[in-house]
Amino acid sequence: MKIMVVGGGGREHAIIKKLKQSPEIETIYALPGNAGMEGEAVLVPIGAKDIDAIVTFAVENEIEYAVVAPDDPLVLGAVDRLNAVGIPCFGPTANAAIIEGSKIFSKNLMKKYGIPTAAYETFDDSGKAIAYLDSLNQYPTVIKADGLALGKGVIIAQTREEAVDAIHSMMEDKLFGSSGCRVVIEEFLTGPEVSVLAFTDGKTVKPMVSSMDHKRALDHDEGLNTGGMGTVAPNPYYTDEVAAVCMETIFLPTIHAMNAEGRTFRGCLYFGLMITPNGPKVIEYNCRFGDPETQVVLPLLKSDLFTVMKATTNGTLAETEVAFADGAACCVIVASQGYPQKYQSGFPLAVPADTENEYSFVAGAKKNEEGVTVSAGGRVVGVTAVRPTLKEAVEAAYARVTSVSLENGFYRRDIGKRALAAKNDK
Ligand code: AMP
Ligand code: GLY
Numbered sequence: 001m002k003i004m005v006v007g008g009g010g011r012e013h014a015i016i017k018k019l020k021q022s023p024e025i026e027t028i029y030a031l032p033g034n035a036g037m038e039g040e041a042v043l044v045p046i047g048a049k050d051i052d053a054i055v056t057f058a059v060e061n062e063i064e065y066a067v068v069a070p071d072d073p074l075v076l077g078a079v080d081r082l083n084a085v086g087i088p089c090f091g092p093t094a095n096a097a098i099i100e101g102s103k104i105f106s107k108n109l110m111k112k113y114g115i116p117t118a119a120y121e122t123f124d125d126s127g128k129a130i131a132y133l134d135s136l137n138q139y140p141t142v143i144k145a146d147g148l149a150l151g152k153g154v155i156i157a158q159t160r161e162e163a164v165d166a167i168h169s170m171m172e173d174k175l176f177g178s179s180g181c182r183v184v185i186e187e188f189l190t191g192p193e194v195s196v197l198a199f200t201d202g203k204t205v206k207p208m209v210s211s212m213d214h215k216r217a218l219d220h221d222e223g224l225n226t227g228g229m230g231t232v233a234p235n236p237y238y239t240d241e242v243a244a245v246c247m248e249t250i251f252l253p254t255i256h257a258m259n260a261e262g263r264t265f266r267g268c269l270y271f272g273l274m275i276t277p278n279g280p281k282v283i284e285y286n287c288r289f290g291d292p293e294t295q296v297v298l299p300l301l302k303s304d305l306f307t308v309m310k311a312t313t314n315g316t317l318a319e320t321e322v323a324f325a326d327g328a329a330c331c332v333i334v335a336s337q338g339y340p341q342k343y344q345s346g347f348p349l350a351v352p353a354d355t356e357n358e359y360s361f362v363a364g365a366k367k368n369e370e371g372v373t374v375s376a377g378g379r380v381v382g383v384t385a386v387r388p389t390l391k392e393a394v395e396a397a398y399a400r401v402t403s404v405s406l407e408n409g410f411y412r413r414d415i416g417k418r419a420l421a422a423k424n425d426k
Pocket of ligand 1: 156187283284
């Protein structure tokens with residue numbers, strides 16, 4: 001079969017590597033992909049948000065199945081448009097992708113259906129938002145832009161001044177464009193965070209192995225929030241007991257709620273959870289695979305990814321096996337110095353070749369005029385190692401990262417540290 005993957009980062013590279021293992025797939029096109037995927041996918045220079053061009057390409061090239069990986073094209077309706085020309089897709093339609101596209105939608109959904117989440121109020125007027133802050137007078141407090149903001153639309157304000165600044169920059173200075181016209185102000189929760197990606201066909205939900213992201217740029221969770229600087233799987237805080245509670249109080253109720261709203265969700269639903277002293281609560285939903293969660297989750301998947309993806313499309317997930325290996329995985333991201341703010345690109349990039357249990361997932365690379373592969377983006381490459389234990393996986397990932405050659409690259413030295421400490425607690 002000829003299939004295409006929309007997107008161009010490390011997550012998409014992990015998806016492509018896994019799909020390559022499927023005997024049914026002949027050719028994978030990546031739109032736009034990146035230079036690090038050459039040899040594994042045919043790169044097509046069409047941006048992930050250019051829905052018209054994506055549909056035209058798919059029709060002209062007789063694409064038989066499409067995987068739409070990033071949030072933007074999903075929220076913009078890429079799946080709806082591809083379905084309309086008869087191309088089956090992995091990923092939700094726009095009316096279901098709103099679960100990530102609008103935080104106000106997702107918060108109201110959780111309230112309506114009793115799904116545990118932080119207490120909140122929503123505002124479209126900055127004066128009222130500030131009056132609400134003053135009525136609570138409780139810090140830290142959390143301010144979120146309603147729409148998509150590249151993972152940067154969440155401010156944890158430690159003081160009234162920070163909170164007021166956040167509201168002004170989102171609602172008046174339009175730091176995130178129209179995404180910040182409306183905001184959510186919510187209760188600050190505490191506890192370890194867990195990412196759970198789940199396959200669903202709208203009837204059955206099959207969670208993947210749990211993972212832990214490391215969102216801050218610097219060691220000891222210092223520095224700015226990023227898209228994610230590394231991951232481990234499984235997440236030691238996600239015990240069997242917690243998993244059972246999540247299935248009962250969060251996963252199934254969310255699937256049912258979306259159906260009840262006439263917004264059946266199919267694809268990968270990402271549950272960003274916090275294990276609070278009062279039980280697991282939803283911090284956020286994403287309508288897609290996480291990045292870099294995918295880079296530790298898919299290497300542990302034993303089942304054929306393409307078979308599972310098609311089952312979410314066809315409604316046959318209940319009969320389809322989704323099995324994971326027993327071991328652990330660690331992914332360390334190498335980013336450009338300065339990320340997530342200003343950084344330079346264009347430095348020659350060399351990554352170690354894959355082995356049976358180690359991978360390089362390239363997130364940002366292009367060929368320069370001399371034909372040399374160079375960095376192109378904030379996050380440049382993620383190296384993943386799979387081992388029987390988490391400790392071994394972390395050590396192997398750090399051994400491997402020393403073989404990445406990137407002049408202005410930096411990486412965190414403490415990916416997996418918190419997870420290992422939690423394991424030793426038990
Ligand atoms: P989000 O983009 O919604 O995942 O938020 C980014 C990060 O902000 C999360 O991973 C949490 O670490 C933090 N965060 C978001 N909401 C809350 C909350 N209500 N309480 C505490 N931390 C939060
Ligand atoms: N790693 C967090 C996300 O994909 O949103």
